[in-house]
Amino acid sequence: METESLAYRTAQERVRNYNRESEGLTQAHQEAMDCRECEALLQLGIDAFHWIIRADRVIRNAVYDGVVACKAEVEEGIRSLCRSWLSPCQFAEKWIAKLQELGYQIANLDEFRECCEEMQAIVEAQNQGEGEPLPSAIMELRDRAIDEHLNGETSEFV
Numbered sequence: 001m002e003t004e005s006l007a008y009r010t011a012q013e014r015v016r017n018y019n020r021e022s023e024g025l026t027q028a029h030q031e032a033m034d035c036r037e038c039e040a041l042l043q044l045g046i047d048a049f050h051w052i053i054r055a056d057r058v059i060r061n062a063v064y065d066g067v068v069a070c071k072a073e074v075e076e077g078i079r080s081l082c083r084s085w086l087s088p089c090q091f092a093e094k095w096i097a098k099l100q101e102l103g104y105q106i107a108n109l110d111e112f113r114e115c116c117e118e119m120q121a122i123v124e125a126q127n128q129g130e131g132e133p134l135p136s137a138i139m140e141l142r143d144r145a146i147d148e149h150l151n152g153e154t155s156e157f158v
Contacts (some may be wrong), residue, residue: 035104038095042112049115052081063107079126082119089116 056078064066096106121141 012143031102031104035099035106038092038099038108041088041092041095042108044104044109045085045092046108046115046158049119050087052078052085052119055081079104082123082126085119086116 059068059074063070090155092112096109099106118141
């Protein structure tokens, strides 16, 4: 049988088309998986942010209750965690921009950016000297917390 038959040429064209389409789908699949990986990284950041806040609260409550003494190295440890948390943010923002250019919506982006904004404000406040006014971002967070408390939107610690 001759390999240049209509059936063979059609089969060749179909295989080329099949391969071409699968390559495009592989790229689309890879991009979609890349978006999921980005969301996973952002969630790790969000979770780490909340653990830093939780650790700080637990330590401060223990100091307040007199269970432990306030130690400079513990305070510096929390400060160091806060500064370190900010390190991957620039990389994450570049990745986010790339995915958004491709048309992807990143599920946890708003929450991640809120964490970035809060952490930046926390680090700025930590860097303030005695007697210097709070950074505006911290003042906004403070004022929002006060308003929420006055409106009964927060729960009391017991």
